[in-house]
Amino acid sequence: MSAVVMIALVGLAAFLPRYLPFVVLQDRKPSATAKDLLGYAPVAVLAALAVPPVLTPTGDGDRLTVLGPYLAGALVIVVVAYTSRHLLLSALAGTVVFFVLRAVMGS
Amino acid sequence: MTTENSETRPSTPNLEPLRQLTAKDRYLEGARAMLPFLVSIIPMSLAGGALGPASGLSALETLGLAMAANSGTAQFVAFSLVLQGASLVTLFLTTLVLGLRMLIYATVLREHFEDVPRGLKALVAFGLIDAIFFAAIDKLRDGTLNSHKHWYFLGASSLMYGVWMTCTAIGAVLGSLVPDLRSRGLDFPMAAMFVAMLVLSVTSRKLLAIAVVSGITVLAAATLPYNLGIVVAVVAGVATGGLWDLLAGRREAGTSSAVTPMEEN
Structure with a gap:
C-alpha cells in the first residue's frame, strides 16, 4: 500500500474525532449510552489485536498453538501485568521469555 | 499570539492573587504538568519506533505514521495492521475506532475554547492525548486554569509530541539498522505490548x-x-x-x- 496514502488516512482518522466536536454540533451532547459504548471500543480493539498473534502465530487462523513461545510469553505478560500493573515491565518480561524459549527450542 | 495582554485587566477574585498569568506562564505550566509522563513515554516511544521497522516499514514511514497518529496505541495498531497486510479501509476504520474516546474529550473541552480562533483550536485538537486531558480537566473544573487555556494545552502537547517523535525517530533508525527484524521473531514485542495493554485495561x-x-x-x-x-x-x-x-x-x-x-x- 502506498505509504503516503496510508499515513494520510491514519492522520485523518486520528484528527477527526479530536477536532470535530470543537467545530460542529456545538449544542449536542452525546448520550450517556453513546459514551459508554465509545468507552468499550479500545478494549475490544486491543483484544482483537492481542489474541491472534498469540493463538495463531502462523496467522492462518485455523491452528491454535497450545504451547509454544508465543503462548508462554503471553501468559507471563498476563501474570506480570496483572500483579505489577506496569506496561513496559510486563511486555519486557514476556518478550524475554519468548526469546529464551525460542532459543531453547531452536526454532 | 492573540491573547497576550491580559495583565492589564482587573483580575477576577480568584486563585491568582498575585498577578494574572501570561500566555507564556500557561505554556510552561502545561509543559511542566507533563514532566512526570516523560518517564514512561520515553522508553515506550523508543520501543515503538523500533517496532516500525519490525513491521516492514522504513524509518521514515514509521515516523510519518507516529506523527499522524499521535497516540501510542493507534501507532502500534497501525504497525500491526501493516504487518498483517490489512487493507486501507481496515486501517482507517480501526484508527477511527481507537480515537473515538477523543470525541468525548473534545466534547467536554469545547466550552472552554469558544473564543479561541479555529486555527489554534485545530492545534489543540491535534495535540490532544489522554494525559493532557486528565491533567487539564481538573484545573478547568476548579477554575485554576481560567485564562490562556489553549496555551496550557499547547505547552503540554508540544512537549509530549516533541519528545515522542524524537524518540520514535531514534528508535526507528536503530530498528532499521538491524536487518530483517521480522524473521527474527521480532513481531512478538508488538504482540507483547498489546497483551500488556489489554490486561491493564x-x-x-x-x-x-x-x-x-x-x-x-x-x-x-x-x-x-x-x-x-x-x-x-x-x-x-x-x-x-x-x-x-x-x-x-x-x-x-x-x-x-x-x-x-x-x-x-
Missing part, C-alpha cells in the same frame, strides 16, 4: 467479557478478507458491553473506561 468483569468476545470473534472471523475480522470483532465486543449494560438494567457503565473520572452526570 481490563478492570472489570464487563470489560473482560468484551475482551473475550472480541478475541473469540477475531479468531472465528480470521478468514474474512482485508482483515475486516478486526472490525467485526470490535463491533461484537462493543455490542457485548451494551448488552451487559442492558441486562444489568442500570447505568453503572463507564466505571470501566478511561473516560469516567470527568463525567458530569
Whole structure:
C-alpha cells in the first residue's frame, strides 16, 4: 500500500474525532449510552489485536498453538501485568521469555 | 499570539492573587504538568519506533505514521495492521475506532475554547492525548486554569509530541539498522505490548467479557478478507458491553473506561 496514502488516512482518522466536536454540533451532547459504548471500543480493539498473534502465530487462523513461545510469553505478560500493573515491565518480561524459549527450542 | 495582554485587566477574585498569568506562564505550566509522563513515554516511544521497522516499514514511514497518529496505541495498531497486510479501509476504520474516546474529550473541552480562533483550536485538537486531558480537566473544573487555556494545552502537547517523535525517530533508525527484524521473531514485542495493554485495561468483569468476545470473534472471523475480522470483532465486543449494560438494567457503565473520572452526570 502506498505509504503516503496510508499515513494520510491514519492522520485523518486520528484528527477527526479530536477536532470535530470543537467545530460542529456545538449544542449536542452525546448520550450517556453513546459514551459508554465509545468507552468499550479500545478494549475490544486491543483484544482483537492481542489474541491472534498469540493463538495463531502462523496467522492462518485455523491452528491454535497450545504451547509454544508465543503462548508462554503471553501468559507471563498476563501474570506480570496483572500483579505489577506496569506496561513496559510486563511486555519486557514476556518478550524475554519468548526469546529464551525460542532459543531453547531452536526454532 | 492573540491573547497576550491580559495583565492589564482587573483580575477576577480568584486563585491568582498575585498577578494574572501570561500566555507564556500557561505554556510552561502545561509543559511542566507533563514532566512526570516523560518517564514512561520515553522508553515506550523508543520501543515503538523500533517496532516500525519490525513491521516492514522504513524509518521514515514509521515516523510519518507516529506523527499522524499521535497516540501510542493507534501507532502500534497501525504497525500491526501493516504487518498483517490489512487493507486501507481496515486501517482507517480501526484508527477511527481507537480515537473515538477523543470525541468525548473534545466534547467536554469545547466550552472552554469558544473564543479561541479555529486555527489554534485545530492545534489543540491535534495535540490532544489522554494525559493532557486528565491533567487539564481538573484545573478547568476548579477554575485554576481560567485564562490562556489553549496555551496550557499547547505547552503540554508540544512537549509530549516533541519528545515522542524524537524518540520514535531514534528508535526507528536503530530498528532499521538491524536487518530483517521480522524473521527474527521480532513481531512478538508488538504482540507483547498489546497483551500488556489489554490486561491493564481490563478492570472489570464487563470489560473482560468484551475482551473475550472480541478475541473469540477475531479468531472465528480470521478468514474474512482485508482483515475486516478486526472490525467485526470490535463491533461484537462493543455490542457485548451494551448488552451487559442492558441486562444489568442500570447505568453503572463507564466505571470501566478511561473516560469516567470527568463525567458530569
